[in-house]
Amino acid sequence: MTESSSLTTAPQWQGNSQGTGSRAASNVAHYPGGSQRGVFSDVDQAVASAKAAQKSLARRSLAQRKRICELIMEICKDQAKELGRMEYEETGIGHPDHKPEKIRNVSDSALGVEYLSSECFSGDHGITVEEHAPWGVIGIVTPVTHSLPTLANNAINMIAAGNSLVCNPHPGGKKIAAYGAGLFNEAIHRETGIDNLICVIKEPTLDSANRIFTHPDVNLLGITGGPGVVAAALKSGKRAICAGPGNPPVVVDSSADIDNAANCIIEGASYDNNLLCLSEKETFVEASIFEKFMTALERAGAVRLSSQQMDRLAEICLVKGNDGHWAAKKEYVGAETRVIARLIGVSVPAECRMLFGETGPEHPWVMAEQMMPVMPVTKAPSFQKAVEFAKKAEHGFKHTAVIHSRLVDHMTHMGKELDTTLYIKNGPSLAGNGAGGEGYGGWSIACGTGEGIATPMTYTRLRRCSMIDNLRIL
Numbered sequence: 311m312t313e314s315s316s317l318t319t320a321p322q323w324q325g326n327s328q329g330t331g332s333r334a335a336s337n338v339a340h341y342p343g344g345s346q347r348g349v350f351s352d353v354d355q356a357v358a359s360a361k362a363a364q365k366s367l368a369r370r371s372l373a374q375r376k377r378i379c380e381l382i383m384e385i386c387k388d389q390a391k392e393l394g395r396m397e398y399e400e401t402g403i404g405h406p407d408h409k410p411e412k413i414r415n416v417s418d419s420a421l422g423v424e425y426l427s428s429e430c431f432s433g434d435h436g437i438t439v440e441e442h443a444p445w446g447v448i449g450i451v452t453p454v455t456h457s458l459p460t461l462a463n464n465a466i467n468m469i470a471a472g473n474s475l476v477c478n479p480h481p482g483g484k485k486i487a488a489y490g491a492g493l494f495n496e497a498i499h500r501e502t503g504i505d506n507l508i509c510v511i512k513e514p515t516l517d518s519a520n521r522i523f524t525h526p527d528v529n530l531l532g533i534t535g536g537p538g539v540v541a542a543a544l545k546s547g548k549r550a551i552c553a554g555p556g557n558p559p560v561v562v563d564s565s566a567d568i569d570n571a572a573n574c575i576i577e578g579a580s581y582d583n584n585l586l587c588l589s590e591k592e593t594f595v596e597a598s599i600f601e602k603f604m605t606a607l608e609r610a611g612a613v614r615l616s617s618q619q620m621d622r623l624a625e626i627c628l629v630k631g632n633d634g635h636w637a638a639k640k641e642y643v644g645a646e647t648r649v650i651a652r653l654i655g656v657s658v659p660a661e662c663r664m665l666f667g668e669t670g671p672e673h674p675w676v677m678a679e680q681m682m683p684v685m686p687v688t689k690a691p692s693f694q695k696a697v698e699f700a701k702k703a704e705h706g707f708k709h710t711a712v713i714h715s716r717l718v719d720h721m722t723h724m725g726k727e728l729d730t731t732l733y734i735k736n737g738p739s740l741a742g743n744g745a746g747g748e749g750y751g752g753w754s755i756a757c758g759t760g761e762g763i764a765t766p767m768t769y770t771r772l773r774r775c776s777m778i779d780n781l782r783i784l
């Protein structure tokens with residue numbers, strides 16, 4: 311059932327649906343020969359193949375599941391450079407140096423079958439074991455901002471838990487998703503004989519997404535994307551684990567280590583040109599240290615724009631949607647600082663990673679999930695007011711918030727007020743997702759539906775097995 315044409319024979323790189331136009335390369339000929347194992351034009355065929363693959367996986371040992379996860383990790387590690395280049399060429403967004411890092415991160419941060427646990431209850435009436443079982447076939451949607459990292463990370467978590475998956479990738483990252491799935495499936499098939507564990511829709515559309523959402527043989531949804539796709543999945547009637555949008559605010563209070571705050575904010579907000587959902591997107595600073603903080607940002611290499619220039623850029627790069635919310639214009643998402651600065655006739659050094667400027671607390675740059683390396687900085691008359699502004703800017707997504715402070719009371723107050731899934735103190739946002747902080751990381755942070763950073767356990771259902779009045783050996 312698998313289609314077997316090679317990507318090397320694909321006629322053209324088509325422009326991506328982000329509208330990045332000339333930012334996306336137009337040549338697929340650089341793709342080395344790729345299997346299209348697991349790549350389907352038809353949703354029904356993809357789901358049927360994933361269902362057969364999952365049945366086959368269910369008969370295998372945990373050691374084999376572990377090996378399958380390792381195969382995906384090995385490909386992400388060994389081919390990160392090439393895969394990262396391909397993803398950059400297709401999507402045309404973000405920073406080229408960060409694309410391989412993101413793919414390598416999948417193998418560095420992966421959790422496998424070891425992460426699955428079971429619980430046991432033992433007493434006079436025998437023994438009961440609760441185990442975390444697979445759902446079966448999981449329908450997933452991946453974002454254009456990290457097409458292959460999300461697919462690979464989801465695949466490891468879902469397969470470790472005993473599932474197979476069918477992916478409707480973002481059209482702007484569909485080729486790298488299909489190519490990556492081909493590599494993974496080929497390696498898995500070679501070692502285990504299982505085919506099509508990771509199925510990808512070749513020409514993804516809203517219609518194919520909805521067919522996956524409503525397919526009777528898709529048992530669970532795992533969604534990573536913006537508000538539209540999350541809302542659609544939640545309406546499907548199936549259980550959906552949704553890694554939705556964020557607009558992470560930062561508060562810098564008067565006790566903070568100002569230089570550390572400036573460096574951390576630049577590190578987090580400029581990573582892959584601010585494409586990450588958890589990246590710092592707006593900063594609120596207590597008035598008493600405001601100018602010192604702005605100077606620290608400049609000292610750390612960011613380029614300051616005037617408030618008028620921030621206004622002018624907002625008119626060009628942001629748009630108010632029909633829902634009344636400010637959003638990024640697709641053509642500027644993930645653009646380099648020099649490209650954005652040039653829009654208002656400013657030239658910046660090649661090494662500049664972030665632009666910033668003073669704005670009001672409800673400026674479009676503050677309210678939009680801009681996904682650009684442009685940081686609005688707002689002066690707050692007090693710490694409490696800064697937290698109030700931050701809460702409004704976060705829009706209740708419950709995704710990520712950051713504070714720079716030496717005061718535990720302040721950290722506690724903001725943590726309680728914003729109630730976000732990730733809350734980072736005195737570090738870059740990335741450190742809250744394992745990169746430079748303690749704990750595991752992942753590529754789907756389920757904030758709205760509450761599962762947190764997805765792990766293999768996220769994609770399991772609880773089953774109970776009870777032996778009555780026996781087997782207890784005490």
Ligand code: NAD
Pocket residue numbers: 451452453454455478479480481514515516519520534535536537538539542543552553554555556586587679753754755756757
């Ligand atoms: P997007 O929402 O534009 O697209 C994601 C996917 O959903 C695409 O495949 C798109 O075609 C599809 N889609 C959109 N509306 C749909 C609908 N109504 N029905 C069915 N499918 C639909 O997002 P994007 O630009 O690819 O990614 C950026 C967004 O994803 C940001 O909002 C970011 O915060 C979020 N994101 C969240 C996480 C997380 O872990 N929480 C991770 C990455 C990205």
